Amino acid sequence: MRGRRGGLAARVGVLGAFALAVGLLFASSASASGWVFKETFGSANVPTFVKPLALAVDQSSGDLLVVDAGAKTISRFKPNGEPDPFSALAGSNVIDGLGGADETPPPHGLEVSSFAQEVQIAVDDSGGVADGDIYLTQSGRHVVYVFRSDGTFLKQLTTSSEGAFGEICGTSVDGAGNLYLGDFGGHIHKFAPTSNSPYEATNTANFPFAEACTLAAGAGPTAGFLFANHYNGELFKLDAGSGASKYKVATSDVTVAANPANGHVFAPKESEVREYDASGPTAPTEPIEHFPPHVSSNVRGVAVDGASKLLYLANSVSSTIEVWKEQGALPIVETSPAEAIEVEGATLI
Numbered sequence: 001m002r003g004r005r006g007g008l009a010a011r012v013g014v015l016g017a018f019a020l021a022v023g024l025l026f027a028s029s030a031s032a033s034g035w036v037f038k039e040t041f042g043s044a045n046v047p048t049f050v051k052p053l054a055l056a057v058d059q060s061s062g063d064l065l066v067v068d069a070g071a072k073t074i075s076r077f078k079p080n081g082e083p084d085p086f087s088a089l090a091g092s093n094v095i096d097g098l099g100g101a102d103e104t105p106p107p108h109g110l111e112v113s114s115f116a117q118e119v120q121i122a123v124d125d126s127g128g129v130a131d132g133d134i135y136l137t138q139s140g141r142h143v144v145y146v147f148r149s150d151g152t153f154l155k156q157l158t159t160s161s162e163g164a165f166g167e168i169c170g171t172s173v174d175g176a177g178n179l180y181l182g183d184f185g186g187h188i189h190k191f192a193p194t195s196n197s198p199y200e201a202t203n204t205a206n207f208p209f210a211e212a213c214t215l216a217a218g219a220g221p222t223a224g225f226l227f228a229n230h231y232n233g234e235l236f237k238l239d240a241g242s243g244a245s246k247y248k249v250a251t252s253d254v255t256v257a258a259n260p261a262n263g264h265v266f267a268p269k270e271s272e273v274r275e276y277d278a279s280g281p282t283a284p285t286e287p288i289e290h291f292p293p294h295v296s297s298n299v300r301g302v303a304v305d306g307a308s309k310l311l312y313l314a315n316s317v318s319s320t321i322e323v324w325k326e327q328g329a330l331p332i333v334e335t336s337p338a339e340a341i342e343v344e345g346a347t348l349i
């Protein structure tokens with residue numbers, strides 16, 4: 001895997017500098033940002049999926065991780081759709097757990113539920129002791145599989161301080177490296193890893209939450225909060241330290257994701273994607289953005305690249321992944337046509 005630490009900040013800095021340069025050179029009127037369909041993931045070389053369900057973006061590289069319920073795999077791709085091999089897996093970009101460095105405990109292989117409410121994948125982008133680790137829920141096996149960033153199977157998490165897990169169907173990692181697991185048995189388990197293995201002894205809290213499933217750790221204005229879905233689709237904002245409920249944000253069919261750049265929360269509902277600003281002390285009354293997928297379907301997976309402002313949607317009808325781009329306004333700045341601006345060593349005229 002490429003160098004990771006400080007990856008998101010560096011990517012945001014480069015893209016931000018470029019956007020600033022463009023804004024200085026070309027006047028633009030202020031307007032609300034929104035999302036527009038960009039392409040099917042991979043553009044000319046679209047990857048083939050059987051049933052893509054859960055998605056995650058590695059914020060250090062922009063790579064997209066795709067959990068395919070039909071193939072029972074995790075696959076990794078560069079933002080242009082090109083496979084990005086795991087260094088420990090002999091040139092393969094696919095984790096299947098069947099043999100080799102990624103082999104999981106018996107019965108070997110990955111279990112991926114066909115119900116999107118029970119499948120989630122997360123990447124640790126904290127820069128801490130577990131940086132780069134990949135977490136995959138295994139609800140039927142009552143465990144969570146952990147893989148290193150190079151594809152090597154690291155361990156399975158099986159217990160909290162309260163005993164064996166129930167059905168683990170949600171996982172998320174916050175900016176400090178704390179790991180959260182949604183347990184359908186009625187709890188959210190919080191771990192604060194102090195080394196890359198083991199984790200069980202670092203279970204710091206267990207929050208009561210009925211039928212806990214998919215999760216999203218907040219960021220930016222929502223850092224310190226956790227967004228948790230009940231299996232029946234109600235999405236709540238919780239204090240990530242105490243587990244105390246702040247308010248109900250929305251209803252969501254299957255999954256939830258947070259934008260690392262601004263902390264906004266995405267909660268798909270039926271055939272519509274809804275974006276909420278849940279940074280305030282009271283529940284948002286309306287989504288700040290809502291739109292249908294490009295191809296009519298129920299969205300099954302959502303992930304956001306905070307640096308490049310890309311939104312990925314797993315489409316259950318077409319078995320493809322849609323790429324949406326956030327359209328933000330640039331400031332109006334008067335400048336002389338003769339002025340030149342240097343950005344990352346390149347001169348723009």
